[in-house]
Amino acid sequence: MAVIKKSAGDHIFDFINAVFMCFMIVITLYPFIYVVMASLSVPKLFLAHTGLLLRPVGFSLESYEAVLRNPNIKIGYVNTVFIVVVGTLCNVIATAIGAYVLSRKGPFWKGPLMFIIVITMFVGGGLVPNYILIQNLGLYNSLWSLILPGLISTHNMIVMRTAFQGIPESLEESARIDGANDWTILFKVIIPLAIPTMAVISLFYAVSHWNSWFSAMIYLKDKTKYPLQLVLREIIVQSQVSDMTTMDSYMDRYAVSQTVKYATIMVATIPILCVYPFLQKYFVKGVMIGAIKG
Amino acid sequence: MEFTEKQKGRKHMAAKSLSPAGTRKKGVGAMLKRDFMKYKGIYALAVPVLAYFIIFKYIPMYGITIAFKNYVPTKGIFGSDWVGFEHFMRFFKSVYFKRTVLNTLIISVYDVIFGFPAPIIFALLLNEVKNNIFKRTIQTITYLPHFISTVVIAGMIIDFTSQNGLINNIIALFGGERTDMLMRPEMFRGIYIISGIWQGVGWGSIIYLSALSSIDQEQYEAAYIDGANRWQQAINVTLPGIMPTITILFILKIGGLMSVGSEKILLLYSPVTYETADIISTFIYRKGLLDMDYSFSTAVGLFNSIINIILLSTANALSRKVNETSLW
Numbered sequence: 001m002a003v004i005k006k007s008a009g010d011h012i013f014d015f016i017n018a019v020f021m022c023f024m025i026v027i028t029l030y031p032f033i034y035v036v037m038a039s040l041s042v043p044k045l046f047l048a049h050t051g052l053l054l055r056p057v058g059f060s061l062e063s064y065e066a067v068l069r070n071p072n073i074k075i076g077y078v079n080t081v082f083i084v085v086v087g088t089l090c091n092v093i094a095t096a097i098g099a100y101v102l103s104r105k106g107p108f109w110k111g112p113l114m115f116i117i118v119i120t121m122f123v124g125g126g127l128v129p130n131y132i133l134i135q136n137l138g139l140y141n142s143l144w145s146l147i148l149p150g151l152i153s154t155h156n157m158i159v160m161r162t163a164f165q166g167i168p169e170s171l172e173e174s175a176r177i178d179g180a181n182d183w184t185i186l187f188k189v190i191i192p193l194a195i196p197t198m199a200v201i202s203l204f205y206a207v208s209h210w211n212s213w214f215s216a217m218i219y220l221k222d223k224t225k226y227p228l229q230l231v232l233r234e235i236i237v238q239s240q241v242s243d244m245t246t247m248d249s250y251m252d253r254y255a256v257s258q259t260v261k262y263a264t265i266m267v268a269t270i271p272i273l274c275v276y277p278f279l280q281k282y283f284v285k286g287v288m289i290g291a292i293k294g
Numbered sequence: 295m296e297f298t299e300k301q302k303g304r305k306h307m308a309a310k311s312l313s314p315a316g317t318r319k320k321g322v323g324a325m326l327k328r329d330f331m332k333y334k335g336i337y338a339l340a341v342p343v344l345a346y347f348i349i350f351k352y353i354p355m356y357g358i359t360i361a362f363k364n365y366v367p368t369k370g371i372f373g374s375d376w377v378g379f380e381h382f383m384r385f386f387k388s389v390y391f392k393r394t395v396l397n398t399l400i401i402s403v404y405d406v407i408f409g410f411p412a413p414i415i416f417a418l419l420l421n422e423v424k425n426n427i428f429k430r431t432i433q434t435i436t437y438l439p440h441f442i443s444t445v446v447i448a449g450m451i452i453d454f455t456s457q458n459g460l461i462n463n464i465i466a467l468f469g470g471e472r473t474d475m476l477m478r479p480e481m482f483r484g485i486y487i488i489s490g491i492w493q494g495v496g497w498g499s500i501i502y503l504s505a506l507s508s509i510d511q512e513q514y515e516a517a518y519i520d521g522a523n524r525w526q527q528a529i530n531v532t533l534p535g536i537m538p539t540i541t542i543l544f545i546l547k548i549g550g551l552m553s554v555g556s557e558k559i560l561l562l563y564s565p566v567t568y569e570t571a572d573i574i575s576t577f578i579y580r581k582g583l584l585d586m587d588y589s590f591s592t593a594v595g596l597f598n599s600i601i602n603i604i605l606l607s608t609a610n611a612l613s614r615k616v617n618e619t620s621l622w
Contacts, residue, residue, distance in 0.1 A: 010524055017419055021432050024416075028436050028496070031450055034460055050463050098343040106336040107329050113340070117347055122549075122606070125354020126595035128582040132371075133354050149350050152343070182335025211443035214557050218583055229445045236449030237561050261453060265446050272441055280434060288504050 039063050039262035043255035063263035066256060073267065075224055076231035079143065083227055084209045087147040091205040092198065094151045099160035100186045104172075121154045134219055145219040146212070146227070156201050163197035164190055200282050207283075210272070232268050236261045361593035374589075381593035390577060398573040404487050410547055412491045413498030414540060418532065420499060421506045436496025448561035451489055452476060476562060479570040486559065486571075501543070502536055509535035541617050549606030574598045 034053050038046060042058030049057045067073060102114055125133070130149065139145040167190055175185050191198060213229035220226060239257065330337050356371070361381060363374040385391055416436075423429045439447070454460040455475035462472045475481045509532065517527045556575030563571035574594065582591030610622060 007523070013524065014422070014424075017422055018428075020419065021423060021428070024496075025432060025435050027492070028439060031454070031460075034454075035450065047458075050458065051467060052460070052463065094343070094346065097339050098346075101336055101340045101343055104336060106333050107340070108325070113344070120347060120351040122603070123355065123599065124351065125357050126592055126599065127578055128588050128592045128595065129354035129357025129360070130350075131583060132357055132360075132365075132367075132588070133350070135367075137349075151346055151350070182339055185335075186339070207441060211441075211445075213443070213445050214560075229443050232443075232445045232449065233561065237445065237452060258453075261449065265449055269442060269446055272443075273438075276438060276441055277434065280437060284437070284500055288500070 035262045035265050038259055039266050041259055043259045044252070046259050047255045063256065063259040064267070066260045067263045067267050070235075072223070072226070072231045072234075073228075073264070076226055076228035079225055080210060080228040083143060083146055084206050087209045088202055088206045090147055091151060091153070091156075092202050095153065095157045095160055095201065095205075096186065096191060096198070098152050098157045099164050100182070100190060102157070103161045103164035104182075105169075117154055117157070131218060140219060141221040141225070143220075143225055146209075146215050149215070150208075153205070156204060160194070160197055160201055163194045167193050196282075196285070200285060203279055203282055207272075228268055232264060235264045358592060358596055360589050361596045363589060365589040365592075367588075377589075381590045382597065384590060385594050385597065390572075393569065394572055394574045394577045397570060398575075400570075401483055401486060401573060404483055405490065406547060408487055409491055409494070410544065412495045414502050414536075416495050417499035417502035417506060418528065421503060421532075433496070437500075438496070439493040440497035442493070444557045444561065447489065447493060448558060451485065451562060455485060476564070477566050479567045482563065482567045482571045486562070490558075502539060505536040505539040506532065537617065541613050545606070545609045545613055548609035549602060 037053040037056045040056040040059060040061070040063075041049075041053075042056075042060040043063065045057040098117075102110065102117075124130075134140055134145050134149070139148065171189055171193075172185055175189050180188070211229060213227065213233055216225075216227050216230045217233070220230070239261070360371055360374065362376060362378055363371075364377050365371065365374045369375075420429065420432060423432065456462070457472055457474045461475065466472055475485060513531045513535070514527055517531050522530060556573060556579065559571055559573060559576050560579065563576065575598070578591050578595050578598070581587045581594065585591075
């Protein structure tokens with residue numbers, strides 16, 4: 001292999017590139033740093049402060065106290081955890097069943113079935129027909145309206161199908177000779193051999209559930225059923241912070257309402273930030289698998 | 295021995311359905327029954343899956359017919375009266391038609407011009423970083439915004455662009471004038487696109503990075519021996535190497551031109567900025583779910599879908615002619 005020598009121009013380029021990358025790091029991280037610093041600041045001082053924040057102005061946990069005092073946050077967390085856990089479980093099982101059906105040598109209508117399913121990736125009912133359907137199914141105002149409509153993501157199912165197809169048929173055949181039916185084969189043979197793919201797909205579904213808010217907004221009426229993102233929306237997008245501010249003076253209340261928003265963002269994002277570094281490589285692999293298939 | 299024309303496996307199951315030559319029943323019904331006997335398990339498992347797709351994907355598609363009717367919930371989809379293209383005409387003639395279509399197109403075009411190349415350029419530059427630890431750090435950090443929920447991103451944007459927010463602070467530092475940026479229609483698209491790039495450039499580069507890593511190293515060496523400098527290598531080796539990937543993703547982007555991501559816009563826009571921020575999707579939402587103008591909103595949605603299909607097919611066909619790469 002020939003050694004490629006670097007010219008002066010190359011070194012300059014490398015230097016500028018490195019500077020640029022540092023700039024990217026800073027510009028990606030700084031908004032988060034700002035949020036952290038603001039959330040830990042004393043509200044009145046924060047209000048008066050103009051400029052960049054590299055550390056909290058003053059130090060106060062009162063914003064966090066206000067956030068945690070808010071019952072809606074807890075409700076939101078509980079609901080979201082339910083949706084993420086139960087929803088992802090349902091997603092994965094349903095997707096696995098679908099992927100299994102499409103991956104086995106099977107009925108003669110397998111080809112057309114595949115076509116019917118893939119079409120749904122490009123064409124859909126639209127907002128109103130889906131809304132009407134949910135109402136007609138009696139799912140309005142139920143948490144299941146957030147789980148069932150998106151039960152199987154065609155894209156994820158195709159990725160899983162590819163993984164299942166990679167498992168040698170001989171394993172399936174020997175299981176069948178031992179008397180296993182399809183259900184058993186799926187859960188005892190196929191899935192255990194495709195654990196990496198299962199993990200990645202589960203993560204995709206879980207993150208999607210964690211971040212979703214729009215379906216909840218249109219299908220849920222009771223505030224007690226609101227998932228976390230919807231609660232967040234009220235607080236940080238619509239600035240409805242009155243539940244959390246208990247001071248008397250208007251100025252005090254206004255000041256806290258600003259820092260409280262940042263504290264709320266932190267409270268909602270910390271789980272993702274904690275989990276993310278560990279799962280990052282799984283996500284990246286997932287994108288690659290999906291891409292290759294695509 | 296009995297085999298169906300298409301399937302070959304499962305010899306032991308086939309043995310069970312042995313029957314004398316010539317007595318094999320013909321017809322779809324019999325074929326179905328034979329198939330079912332062979333693949334009972336698959337049939338059983340396929341039923342719920344098919345049910346899901348029919349209920350949650352195809353029934354709503356049937357529901358699109360209300361675009362041609364005057365849907366009244368009490369009458370149901372079947373019972374509502376037929377009105378043909380009335381809703382479509384109403385949309386085309388309305389003041390909103392030009393605004394929403396224009397906004398959707400403009401935001402999409404900006405997205406294609408600025409948002410599409412950004413991950414590619416980033417991937418190309420990232421690929422030049424030789425220090426692996428540095429590279430991985432950059433990747434870990436820049437992938438992060440992708441996982442932050444839209445609500446949080448919107449919340450951050452709202453705070454940062456407010457009169458006394460971070461961005462205005464920076465502007466003031468440089469002597470500029472403070473302004474509530476989300477109240478200015480002319481700034482909306484910029485905010486939308488730039489925040490989109492901020493959130494997606496890292497994650498979007500993954501697919502290009504993997505395409506870059508699959509380019510044969512020898513091609514670079516050959517180019518170097520031919521006297522190409524780094525820039526020329528990039529143009530003649532790198533770009534052609536990832537062109538298939540770029541093309542496919544570009545087609546998909548064009549196909550989604552008219553269905554610009556509405557969640558973020560919904561969170562960021564307000565009546566003050568409707569003139570530049572209101573797109574077809576947000577219009578459908580307001581008319582359909584807030585005003586409960588079901589049929590009208592569905593008609594607009596159908597219009598949107600059809601345009602998307604046309605765009606997707608056109609982009610695909612063009613790409614096939616020019617590049618020999620296409621989705622189908």
